Amino acid sequence: MAGIYRRGAVWWARARKGGREYRESLETKSRAVAEARFRKWSERLNSLSYDGHAMRTFDEAGEHFLDHHMPTLKPQSQRRYMTSLRMLLDHGNFEGLPLDQIGRDRLAEFERNRRAGGASAPTIRRDLACLSSVIEQAVQDWDLPIQNPVPPFLRARRKRGLAESPPRTRYLTTAEEAALLAECGAYLAPMVAFAIDTGLRLEEQLSLTWPQVDLTRRRVVIHATKSGRPRTVPLNERARTIAGTLPRRVVKPGEPDWVFTKSDGSRYGKLTRGLAGAAKRAGITDLKWHDLRRTCGCRLLQEHGLSMEEVRDWLGHASVVQTERAYAFLGIDHLQDKLDRAQKRAHGHAD
Numbered sequence: 001m002a003g004i005y006r007r008g009a010v011w012w013a014r015a016r017k018g019g020r021e022y023r024e025s026l027e028t029k030s031r032a033v034a035e036a037r038f039r040k041w042s043e044r045l046n047s048l049s050y051d052g053h054a055m056r057t058f059d060e061a062g063e064h065f066l067d068h069h070m071p072t073l074k075p076q077s078q079r080r081y082m083t084s085l086r087m088l089l090d091h092g093n094f095e096g097l098p099l100d101q102i103g104r105d106r107l108a109e110f111e112r113n114r115r116a117g118g119a120s121a122p123t124i125r126r127d128l129a130c131l132s133s134v135i136e137q138a139v140q141d142w143d144l145p146i147q148n149p150v151p152p153f154l155r156a157r158r159k160r161g162l163a164e165s166p167p168r169t170r171y172l173t174t175a176e177e178a179a180l181l182a183e184c185g186a187y188l189a190p191m192v193a194f195a196i197d198t199g200l201r202l203e204e205q206l207s208l209t210w211p212q213v214d215l216t217r218r219r220v221v222i223h224a225t226k227s228g229r230p231r232t233v234p235l236n237e238r239a240r241t242i243a244g245t246l247p248r249r250v251v252k253p254g255e256p257d258w259v260f261t262k263s264d265g266s267r268y269g270k271l272t273r274g275l276a277g278a279a280k281r282a283g284i285t286d287l288k289w290h291d292l293r294r295t296c297g298c299r300l301l302q303e304h305g306l307s308m309e310e311v312r313d314w315l316g317h318a319s320v321v322q323t324e325r326a327y328a329f330l331g332i333d334h335l336q337d338k339l340d341r342a343q344k345r346a347h348g349h350a351d
Contacts, residue, residue: 004031004038013041046098055146058094058102061138069137076203084130091117092131099135100146107153111162121162128154169329170286171295172196179282188274190242191260192292197239199296199315202289206268208259215244222316231316297327 002015011034092110132150
């Protein structure tokens with residue numbers, strides 16, 4: 001057992017870690033001083049890995065993550081990770097903590113603190129996923145003899161309220177699309193229609209440059225994708241017409257030649273406010289820009305008969321599993337439509 005004991009008149013410290021016993025003289029005859037020194041000695045001992053080498057702390061792992069992994073992420077993902085890292089420091093008491101001391105109790109304490117602060121379950125999961133990435137990066141790069149405690153904690157907590165939010169299922173009907181485009185105005189309507197036809201993410205569309213567009217072959221090439229792999233997206237006739245009628249401007253050497261630009265030639269930042277205003281005027285509720293991309297995916301599956309694998313490649317999903325999960329609700333909608341038609345036929349016979 002860990003504790004202090006006397007050898008003659010001098011107090012010593014004793015503890016076991018990883019099957020190994022550690023002893024050290026505290027070099028004092030005073031029990032009070034020995035107890036204070038024992039606490040510090042225990043902290044130093046806990047900072048050792050099982051092979052006797054210094055265990056890395058959360059701070060060190062966080063800095064390593066910021067230096068080596070963060071630059072590979074897109075700006076939006078970087079902002080999300082930075083927010084989570086701040087939450088981990090503010091609410092998890094992880095600062096200065098050796099990684100092998102981050103266990104179930106610490107994770108549960110973080111969850112309680114975040115809930116007390118009003119954070120939702122999906123937000124807490126994102127914070128813990130960030131912590132998991134930090135630990136995993138450290139374990140791999142430094143060959144640390146520890147197991148990542150976050151994945152088993154999340155699995156255990158999934159049935160107790162720390163579940164992911166259900167996937168969003170909102171997409172536009174043909175009638176809603178027509179009403180929305182009528183309220184978008186001259187600058188926004190082409191971008192909304194292009195998003196529906198191509199399924200590009202908002203950042204992919206706003207960062208699109210003319211060298212990526214091939215109007216002859218009717219396609220655009222997306223280089224910087226979320227999955228890290230470039231992909232080619234076909235253009236239907238409306239999308240090709242939109243691209244072909246957009247104004248072109250003369251750019252200086254080295255300047256990006258944006259496809260969608262403001263009147264002064266600069267690129268757009270966010271279009272969420274403009275979309276929200278147009279949707280409100282059209283009487284459309286609960287619409288986000290990403291729902292335009294989902295509308296594209298739904299039409300590729302329902303109207304054009306593409307397979308899940310083809311939609312995966314079109315939208316740039318990391319795996320077909322992601323595509324299946326995102327559009328699983330269409331199976332239920334299809335069954336509901338069949339049921340409604342059957343009921344109408346039954347009522348018609350009854351009359």
